[in-house]
Amino acid sequence: MSREHETVWEVFARKAYEEPLHHVGTVTEDDEDLALVSARAIYDEQPWIHMILVPRSQIREAILA
Amino acid sequence: MTTTPSAVDPATTTMISLVGSLADNKGALGRRYGEWAVSAPTIESAVAAAAMAQDELGHARSTYPVLAKLGVAREDEGLAAGHPLAVIDHELDDWASFIAANLVVDGILTTFVASARDSSIEPLAQRARKILQEEGAHRVHAEAWLRRICRTGGGDLELLTQRVGEMWAQASRWPGPPDHPGYEAAVAAAMVADGPEVVRERVRVWLAARFEAEGVEVALEDPSDWEGWDEERRR
Numbered sequence: 304m305s306r307e308h309e310t311v312w313e314v315f316a317r318k319a320y321e322e323p324l325h326h327v328g329t330v331t332e333d334d335e336d337l338a339l340v341s342a343r344a345i346y347d348e349q350p351w352i353h354m355i356l357v358p359r360s361q362i363r364e365a366i367l368a
Numbered sequence: 369m370t371t372t373p374s375a376v377d378p379a380t381t382t383m384i385s386l387v388g389s390l391a392d393n394k395g396a397l398g399r400r401y402g403e404w405a406v407s408a409p410t411i412e413s414a415v416a417a418a419a420m421a422q423d424e425l426g427h428a429r430s431t432y433p434v435l436a437k438l439g440v441a442r443e444d445e446g447l448a449a450g451h452p453l454a455v456i457d458h459e460l461d462d463w464a465s466f467i468a469a470n471l472v473v474d475g476i477l478t479t480f481v482a483s484a485r486d487s488s489i490e491p492l493a494q495r496a497r498k499i500l501q502e503e504g505a506h507r508v509h510a511e512a513w514l515r516r517i518c519r520t521g522g523g524d525l526e527l528l529t530q531r532v533g534e535m536w537a538q539a540s541r542w543p544g545p546p547d548h549p550g551y552e553a554a555v556a557a558a559m560v561a562d563g564p565e566v567v568r569e570r571v572r573v574w575l576a577a578r579f580e581a582e583g584v585e586v587a588l589e590d591p592s593d594w595e596g597w598d599e600e601r602r603r
Binding site: 330331332333334336337338339340341343344345347 | 410412413415416418419505508509511512513515516
């Protein structure tokens with residue numbers, strides 16, 4: 304099953320509200336709901352209180368050395 | 369092995385059957401989901417399958433002790449015992465069967481659990497609320513895969529509708545016949561909020577709407593022949 308055209312989501316999470324969001328990994332899913340389910344299942348090793356997903360295509364680079 | 373008290377009222381007898389069978393089916397569903405944790409179509413789905421398996425086995429494990437509250441002595445037989453629906457009593461043949469079980473079997477069981485959220489059997493109500501929290505993700509998974517397969521179409525969709533039909537033929541019988549005296553007594557005693565017809569109808573309406581939204585029609589017939597229906601096995 305080729306997945307090269309599927310959406311890659313960058314996953315960010317934090318364990319406390321006073322902490323910044325950390326990048327924890329990626330999931331590859333076209334369906335937004337499945338991406339959320341997958342991210343929660345894959346990155347469940349920490350007691351996160353907040354997790355967000357951002358489509359990689361929506362990220363804008365401010366600096367690129 | 370379970371030992372059911374000989375003289376209990378019809379409502380309790382029905383709840384013993386429902387709760388015991390709920391746990392049996394959740395245990396079986398957990399094993400079926402777990403078998404796909406290494407062979408799902410994508411790594412993301414494999415991990416989701418593993419997480420869902422863990423949830424279902426946890427639900428089975430936490431539901432069995434409710435039977436003790438209903439006066440049933442049950443030896444700890446692990447999670448491989450009981451009498452689940454025949455469609456999930458063996459390894460699922462294909463991913464379409466996994467999604468059909470996720471949609472139909474999980475759908476029927478969760479709709480029953482939702483009807484026990486405010487049960488007068490307090491240990492059941494407590495477990496129901498916890499189970500419903502975790503089942504939210506299962507429903508999202510099922511609906512998302514339904515959309516994906518419907519949009520793929522062709523043989524994948526044909527197989528999914530076939531598997532949904534097979535699962536529905538058995539799972540729609542799980543709540544039991546309409547106007548069942550024990551179930552009616554259980555509703556009257558606030559052990560559950562809704563009878564078998566309501567549970568079946570909720571799942572049918574939800575499932576038909578999900579397919580319809582993708583332009584696919586599925587026939588989800590009401591079971592009509594209750595001859596030979598076994599209350600203990602609920603099939």
